[in-house]
Amino acid sequence: MKSVTVRELIKNIHLKPIYGEEYLDRPIVTSEISRPGLELAGFLNFYPAERIQLLGRTETSFVASMDEGIRLEVMERLCKQETPCFIISRKLEPPKELVEAAAKAQIPILQATSKTTQVSSSVTNFLEGRLAERSSVHGVLLDVFGIGLLITGESGVGKSETALELVQKGHRLVADDRVELYQYDELTLIGEAPEILNNLIEIRGVGIVDVMTLFGAGAILDQKQVDLVVHLENWTPDKRYDRLGGYMENVELLGVEVPKIRIPVKTGRNVSIILEVACMNFRAKKMGFDATESFTNRLTQLIAENKEV
Structure with missing residues (x-):
């Protein structure tokens, strides 16, 4: 099972550990977050203890209104062995009973400055990317040109050489040779490089090329939607091969349908320019302009005019 430590969460999200800094290596195994409302009221039949527990103004106000005699008991029932951490939003102070119960269970408490919904969104987005x-x-x-372009093909067809030429023209490299993909949502596919291949391109006859060293930080990108x-x-x-561009097939990657085109490679063809035009044409279609449709309309109009003559 994939997991992320609380320490990694703090490093990537603007959170401050206020209690239990020695327990930051606890694992987080799900991207779902719990706001324990019913649980604070005593209903724990379906308490998702494996989730991060997020408390905002509503939860802390409810805890403050509880009878002092049962406050610690409720907090102890929230602190399970599998609970990774508690997050308190809006720079609010955690209830002292929660601090006491979390210390016994060795669970860290983190503080966020943002509103509760913003904290929930940021943490969820980060965890979904890491745990997907x-x-x-x-x-x-x-x-x-802002389009996430995934180049595939048989080994030796010239993918890396074409990528290097595109980088030299000012475009940005995300990954070469191996691309790690994950589904961000049902319509979005994100690609990134394996850690060992970050910023690197392999060129036959030359060897490994560090793109950031040769072309600067502006020539690379950590991840990109495909x-x-x-x-x-x-x-x-x-x-x-399709010469009019009227047909575009789709390929399914991790359950996401992505448009796909095939480009033949032979001596004399400038593949990098062709790929630039393919991306610009794809973007134009997304904006509502289809050159194939325009050509078809012109041809239909010309045929109709000739028939009238």
Whole structure:
């Protein structure tokens, strides 16, 4: 089971440990967050103890209104062995009974400055990215004109060389050779580089190239949504390719449908320019302009005019 430590959460989200700093290596195994409302009222039949417990103004005010005799008992019932941590939003002070109970259970308490809903959103987004199911594909991922371009193809077809040329033109590299993908939501697929391959491109005959060292920090990107897949394949005279752009297939990656086009590669073709145009054309289609549709309309109009003559 994948997990993230509380220490990693603090490092990536603006949170401050106020109690239990020695327990920050506790694991977080789910991206879901609990706001214990019913639990504070005493209903713990379905208490999700494995989740981060987030307390805002509503929860802390309710705790303050509770009878002093049962306050500690309720806090102790919230502090389970599997509970990773408590987060208190809006710079509020945690109830002293919670501090006491959390200390006994060795659970850290964190403080956030933002509103409760903002804290919940930030923590959930971070955990979903880190705990999501991942799949590794062979290819290159770049940001080209704001489009997340995943280049695939057989080994030796020229993916890395094309990526290097695109980086030299000012586009940004996300990952070369292996791309780790995870589903952000039902319509969004995110790609990033494995840690060992960060910022690196392998060029046959040259070796490993550190893109950030050669081209600067502006030439790399940590992660990018995959908007378009371009499959490079060696050109063969017996195979027919789409010349009008009226058909675009889709490929399913981790349950997300992503548009895909195939581009033949042969001597004399400037693949990097073709990919730039493919990305610009894809963006134009998303904005409502379809050159194929425009050409078809012109052709239909011309045929109609000739018939009238």
